[in-house]
Amino acid sequence: MNDRTVSRRARLRADASAEIKGIAMRLLAEGGPDAISLRAIAREMGMTAGAIYSYFATRDELITTLIGDVYTGVVDAAEAARDAVPESDPGGRILAWAHAIRDWAVADPEGFRLIYGDPVPGYQPPDDSPGKDAELRACTGLVGLVAASWPTAQAHQPTDRTYSWTDFDPALVAHVREDFPDLPPVGIALTLRVWGRIHGLLALEIYGHLRALIHSPAAVYHDELQDLLHSLGLQRAG
Incomplete structure (x- = not known):
């Protein structure tokens, strides 16, 4: 041969x-x-x-491959968009990440549903799933955006709640404390809130709940992101 x-x-x-x-x-x-x-x-x-x-x-092997391909693709796109914006512009980097996520989801709604929708019944991901690696990259990327914004954002956080490291998944805490040692536990909570705001309206759009209500879901998504930056005390550089 x-x-x-x-x-x-x-x-x-x-x-x-x-x-x-x-x-x-x-x-x-x-x-x-x-x-x-x-x-x-x-x-x-x-x-x-x-x-x-x-x-x-097996079917699970196929699903593992699909999740790995989809998740890796979207994280690659989000990281590339973020890295095209200077580190001196943390607000711009958040916007770039969020818009890259939306661009991907609108172009590949099936992929969005696969990794952010309902779990596949009966599916058990293996410990070495490439999707888990991509999920960690996505999480670390978001934490990094919050950490870069923290010098400004910390002054805009609620003062009636405190968080400790024990409130969060130990594996996540280990990565955060190693990669972002100056970020306190409340920074993880803020990351989850930022994630919710980036994905909330987008999920409504992908699952068809906004199309009958507004001609341009992109417009309200843009406004949501602007309000997110305002809540962090950020604005676009330049």
Whole structure:
């Protein structure tokens, strides 16, 4: 077997894997998580069940791959948008991150539903899931945005509640304390609130709850982000 034959087989296998994942995402869009079935995909592709299992041994393996691909893609886009804005402009970096998330979600609503919607029934992600790595990157990225804003934002936080490290997941706390040692526990709470504001209206839009109410969901999303910056005492540099 020569290198050309090996390369052709690898290309054909990659193409088939991509087709399997594309059909799975369409089934998700049409019927929800329960509609993802290796046997259904095999029938649509004209393959035997045994043949498709040579690509993905189980439905959970396919879902793990889908989540990893989707989550990694959106975090890559958000990080690239953030990093295109100078660190001296923390408000601009938050806006860039949030708009990148929305641009992706509007273009790929099925992907949004897969990682931010209802859990796939019966699915158990493995400990080494690439989606978990991407989720940690997303969380760390948001914490980093809050940490960069903290010198200004701390003066705008509620004073009637205190937080301790024990209020949060120990694994998250370990990462925050290592990467952002000057951020206090209330900074994690603020990160969760920022996440909620970035994703709240977006989830309503993706699930179809805003379309009958406003012609431009992007407009209210923009206003929400501006209000978010104001609540942090931030504004765009320049």
